[in-house]
Amino acid sequence: MLVVEHLTVQLAGHRVLTDVSLSVQKGKMVGVLGQNGSGKTTLLRAIAGDYKVSSGSILIEGQASQMLSPKNRARKLAVCMQNHHVPLHVTVQEAVKLGRYPYDHGWFSRRSKRDDDIVERVMRDTDTIELANRLIGQLSGGEQKRVWLAQSLAQEPSLLLLDEPTNHLDIAQQVAFMNHLHKLQQERELTVVIVLHDVNMMSLYCDEWVLLKQGQVLGTGAVTNLTESLLHEAYGVRFTESLVPPLGKKQFTICP
Numbered sequence: 237m238l239v240v241e242h243l244t245v246q247l248a249g250h251r252v253l254t255d256v257s258l259s260v261q262k263g264k265m266v267g268v269l270g271q272n273g274s275g276k277t278t279l280l281r282a283i284a285g286d287y288k289v290s291s292g293s294i295l296i297e298g299q300a301s302q303m304l305s306p307k308n309r310a311r312k313l314a315v316c317m318q319n320h321h322v323p324l325h326v327t328v329q330e331a332v333k334l335g336r337y338p339y340d341h342g343w344f345s346r347r348s349k350r351d352d353d354i355v356e357r358v359m360r361d362t363d364t365i366e367l368a369n370r371l372i373g374q375l376s377g378g379e380q381k382r383v384w385l386a387q388s389l390a391q392e393p394s395l396l397l398l399d400e401p402t403n404h405l406d407i408a409q410q411v412a413f414m415n416h417l418h419k420l421q422q423e424r425e426l427t428v429v430i431v432l433h434d435v436n437m438m439s440l441y442c443d444e445w446v447l448l449k450q451g452q453v454l455g456t457g458a459v460t461n462l463t464e465s466l467l468h469e470a471y472g473v474r475f476t477e478s479l480v481p482p483l484g485k486k487q488f489t490i491c492p
């Protein structure tokens with residue numbers, strides 16, 4: 237579904253990503269990990285077509301990302317970055333409707349019944365329907381994040397790129413957000429690439445991981461293959477790993 241091969245990206249004359257390769261199958265959720273400045277956001281932005289690629293290739297459903305028109309790209313992939321633009325004065329419903337822009341035709345295009353149905357459906361799926369008439373500026377951080385997820389889903393993407401979507405959320409809100417995302421991923425066979433700082437959250441919800449260090453891939457694989465020694469190599473911090481029996485998932489404890 238997504239294939240990145242030997243990707244190198246330079247920004248302001250500095251090489252930020254070097255020879256990055258990864259491939260993500262349809263319907264899988266991949267967690268991108270790594271220290272601050274290791275290149276996680278740059279990788280997402282390069283996949284989203286925001287950055288020029290110095291060398292290598294990015295294929296989305298077999299098509300070169302760079303060759304897609306902005307509207308075509310927006311029908312295939314939706315992006316929710318850390319610094320998501322927040323129009324505080326619009327209602328939740330208006331904000332979600334903006335997600336239908338890839339399907340507009342011309343300047344004065346009218347929204348169809350299908351557009352309205354999709355907006356309603358994604359608002360139900362993300363538990364934002366009750367907030368429909370509230371102003372964005374009056375929502376909590378967690379509620380706002382669910383609205384951005386709804387807006388992204390309104391694009392009907394097959395690929396969703398999320399940059400630290402649970403940042404600044406309390407534990408309950410983090411779990412609620414990840415549960416929503418996981419359910420949607422399963423139900424719609426959504427492919428998700430998600431940047432997370434929380435290794436344990438990644439292990440609980442993702443199918444695979446990619447670990448970056450100084451713009452290069454230190455390792456990648458199924459969640460069960462992530463090890464304390466790789467994490468130590470990436471972060472310089474010691475971890476001990478344990479298996480949570482009912483879930484069959486690894487969790488990592490920091491050893492200061």
Ligand SMILES: Nc1ncnc2c1ncn2[C@@H]1O[C@H](COP(=O)(O)OP(=O)(O)OP(=O)(O)O)[C@@H](O)[C@H]1O
Nearest residue numbers: 247248250252270271272273274275276277278279
């Ligand atoms: N537009 C830019 N121009 C020049 N350098 C940039 C630009 N954006 C990022 N960088 C540099 O590229 C490197 C990787 O940045 P990036 O934001 O991708 O890291 P990150 O892993 O997402 O970090 P964080 O966890 O702090 O969000 C950093 O050294 C950063 O300073």
